[in-house]
Amino acid sequence: MYTLGIDIGSTTSKCVLLEDGNKIIATSLVVAGIGTNGGIKCMNEVLENAKVKREEIAYIIATGYGRKNFSEANGELSELSCHAKGVHFADPEVRTIIDIGGQDAKVIRLNSKGILENFLMNDKCAAGTGRFLDVMATILQVPIAEFETQARSTKEPAKISSTCTVFAESEVISQLANGSKVECVIAGICNSVASRVAGLAKRVGVKEEVFMSGGVARNGGVRDALERELQVSIKYSEHSQLMGALGAALFAYEKIGAAE
Amino acid sequence: MGEEAKPKYIPDPNSAKAKLGKIAKEHYDNLWIAKEKGEMIGWCASNFPQEIFQTLGLTVCYPENQAAAIAARGGGGRLCEVAEGEGYSNDICAYARISIAYSQVKDIEEQNMPQPDYLLCCNNICNCMIKWYENLAKELNIPMILIDIPFNPDYKVSKEEIAYVKGQFLDAIRQLEEITGKKWSDEKFEEIMKISNRTSKAWLEATSFCKYNPSPLNGFDLMNHMAVAVCARGTVEAAEAFELLAKEYEESVKNGTSTFRAEEKHRIMFEGIACWPHLRFTATELKSRGINLVATIYADAFGFIYDDFDGLIEAYCNVPNAINLEHARDKRTAIVKNNKVEGLLVHVNRSCKLWSGFMYEMSRQIAEECNVPLSTFDGDQADPRNFSEAQYETRVQALTEIMEANKGVR
Ligand code: SF4
Numbered sequence: 001m002y003t004l005g006i007d008i009g010s011t012t013s014k015c016v017l018l019e020d021g022n023k024i025i026a027t028s029l030v031v032a033g034i035g036t037n038g039g040i041k042c043m044n045e046v047l048e049n050a051k052v053k054r055e056e057i058a059y060i061i062a063t064g065y066g067r068k069n070f071s072e073a074n075g076e077l078s079e080l081s082c083h084a085k086g087v088h089f090a091d092p093e094v095r096t097i098i099d100i101g102g103q104d105a106k107v108i109r110l111n112s113k114g115i116l117e118n119f120l121m122n123d124k125c126a127a128g129t130g131r132f133l134d135v136m137a138t139i140l141q142v143p144i145a146e147f148e149t150q151a152r153s154t155k156e157p158a159k160i161s162s163t164c165t166v167f168a169e170s171e172v173i174s175q176l177a178n179g180s181k182v183e184c185v186i187a188g189i190c191n192s193v194a195s196r197v198a199g200l201a202k203r204v205g206v207k208e209e210v211f212m213s214g215g216v217a218r219n220g221g222v223r224d225a226l227e228r229e230l231q232v233s234i235k236y237s238e239h240s241q242l243m244g245a246l247g248a249a250l251f252a253y254e255k256i257g258a259a260e
Numbered sequence: 261m262g263e264e265a266k267p268k269y270i271p272d273p274n275s276a277k278a279k280l281g282k283i284a285k286e287h288y289d290n291l292w293i294a295k296e297k298g299e300m301i302g303w304c305a306s307n308f309p310q311e312i313f314q315t316l317g318l319t320v321c322y323p324e325n326q327a328a329a330i331a332a333r334g335g336g337g338r339l340c341e342v343a344e345g346e347g348y349s350n351d352i353c354a355y356a357r358i359s360i361a362y363s364q365v366k367d368i369e370e371q372n373m374p375q376p377d378y379l380l381c382c383n384n385i386c387n388c389m390i391k392w393y394e395n396l397a398k399e400l401n402i403p404m405i406l407i408d409i410p411f412n413p414d415y416k417v418s419k420e421e422i423a424y425v426k427g428q429f430l431d432a433i434r435q436l437e438e439i440t441g442k443k444w445s446d447e448k449f450e451e452i453m454k455i456s457n458r459t460s461k462a463w464l465e466a467t468s469f470c471k472y473n474p475s476p477l478n479g480f481d482l483m484n485h486m487a488v489a490v491c492a493r494g495t496v497e498a499a500e501a502f503e504l505l506a507k508e509y510e511e512s513v514k515n516g517t518s519t520f521r522a523e524e525k526h527r528i529m530f531e532g533i534a535c536w537p538h539l540r541f542t543a544t545e546l547k548s549r550g551i552n553l554v555a556t557i558y559a560d561a562f563g564f565i566y567d568d569f570d571g572l573i574e575a576y577c578n579v580p581n582a583i584n585l586e587h588a589r590d591k592r593t594a595i596v597k598n599n600k601v602e603g604l605l606v607h608v609n610r611s612c613k614l615w616s617g618f619m620y621e622m623s624r625q626i627a628e629e630c631n632v633p634l635s636t637f638d639g640d641q642a643d644p645r646n647f648s649e650a651q652y653e654t655r656v657q658a659l660t661e662i663m664e665a666n667k668g669v670r
Contacts (some may be wrong), residue, residue, distance in 0.1 A: 065650055078658040081658065116665060121654075249329075
């Protein structure tokens with residue numbers, strides 16, 4: 001039996017197709033989020049990859065900020081529960097998830113059963129989110145994908161003390177004007193995101209193992225900085241971005257199980 | 261074809277709701293009558309000792325109530341922008357911005373009230389209040405009386421603080437006699453203290469019905485009724501209306517009815533001021549998930565119980581906004597436990613430094629001690645621009661999912 005989880009975020013849509021609640025058949029990711037046809041595109045892509053027809057899917061759960069507007073879904077759940085569920089499936093030892101997405105940053109505590117215990121999210125401000133990094137990438141004209149190598153190439157990160165995106169922008173510009181090297185500024189930016197999110201994590205209380213999910217998890221510069229800030233090692237998988245969708249697919253399977 | 265207009269809901273005129281609504285309306289009507297008669301009108305902070313002007317027989321109104329009403333009726337953004345256009349920063353409390361703007365605009369459709377002849381300020385609410393009132397006093401060139409009740413870093417109110425505030429209380433009477441020509445009477449003061457206690461007791465009694473499971477009331481009702489607890493605490497009508505309200509709740513408990521018109525699946529404490537511009541959205545989102553608000557510190561905020569003059573002063577020193585973190589936490593923890601709260605929803609209020617400053621740490625401690633989940637959302641009690649529906653939905657949904665998981669529903 002197939003179930004599908006779809007996570008429609010602010011900048012991307014992600015799908016996971018699951019067979020019998022334990023086998024990932026296919027995944028997809030489209031760079032188009034809420035307010036676009038990204039959701040449908042993403043779903044069609046995953047179905048195509050798996051050579052599965054829409055009618056064969058028993059249940060669909062949507063999550064992410066676009067969860068309410070996805071008419072194909074049979075149900076919706078918050079991304080908090082879905083991330084907890086997905087990460088628990090991928091790694092049952094995890095008790096703390098740090099998720100940094102395009103729009104928000106969240107720290108999730110889960111119990112040994114993968115159930116959401118508590119969470120904290122950033123306040124209404126782009127600091128410490130993917131958006132902050134996007135803005136900085138544009139100023140520096142360095143693609144985000146290169147942040148990791150650049151940040152790791154220096155031992156002298158610049159000090160970006162401001163957490164406000166607008167202030168940080170002018171700070172970055174003046175650092176560059178004063179001759180700071182781009183890689184040092186990038187390392188500084190990664191540190192700034194990490195310190196902001198570490199603040200959230202400390203408030204929730206960090207319990208090991210710690211896992212990082214969400215788009216920003218791919219950025220090793222931020223991961224390194226977070227490990228230093230929190231003094232723990234942080235797990236991560238290539239599929240970090242798909243954890244919400246995976247959790248949704250798992251919940252979809254449970255839904256069917258409960259109904260049967 | 262246009263839709264047929266829905267008949268307007270009119271509550272039973274003998275119900276507490278109708279009586280409270282009438283008191284609130286008459287409060288504004290009476291202001292205009294007084295103004296026309298040439299009486300002086302005061303603008304007054306919500307936690308200023310009302311016993312003073314009730315005894316003197318003065319007519320006052322409350323900018324905070326007015327600002328809340330304006331915000332709830334959709335005028336908050338417009339008036340905030342007026343104040344900002346005058347140079348006031350949007351970091352300043354939106355009540356202050358709205359009130360300062362209103363003192364200049366003077367006529368709006370949402371909620372008018374007569375312009376003041378004097379101001380009664382008390383900073384047991386917050387220190388922003390002082391600057392707000394000072395600005396009004398300067399702009400309008402009218403006297404301002406301040407009773408300074410500073411934030412208390414200690415758990416208990418000291419004798420020294422009581423003496424300090426009492427001195428100011430007596431001086432405020434003297435100043436008001438001078439400004440308005442009215443005379444103080446000790447007998448009247450005794451009587452007002454009695455009525456105020458009676459009203460406060462009835463208010464606390466009515467709010468205490470939240471402890472029943474399910475609760476006979478939708479907690480948002482209290483946010484509306486509170487206006488009367490603020491503006492008419494010293495009147496027999498208010499005492500009677502709250503006594504009736506308590507009686508109605510008692511009946512409801514017996515009959516198994518409630519003003520919460522949904523199945524009560526979850527019970528939460530709502531921390532902070534209501535998000536007036538988005539009241540309907542915030543309340544409906546909770547109701548649609550079967551979440552009832554069964555605890556709010558507001559219930560305590562306007563229940564002033566005391567035995568004598570010193571007790572009165574102490575009560576005003578102990579209002580929720582003036583007490584330290586530990587004291588504030590313990591008050592809430594007691595409510596959470598008593599009312600069988602299952603989750604905390606905390607409004608991080610952009611306008612209000614006081615309600616937001618130690619909120620993170622205080623709510624963390626409450627959640628930990630009571631072992632309940634906690635979710636925060638960003639908002640503003642009167643500036644509509646500082647709120648996001650999507651964020652609110654997500655936070656409330658996640659909180660619900662934890663409460664469900666705790667009950668083994670999922
Ligand atoms: S909302 Fe906060 S800042 Fe504004 S008057 Fe009330 S206590 Fe003061």
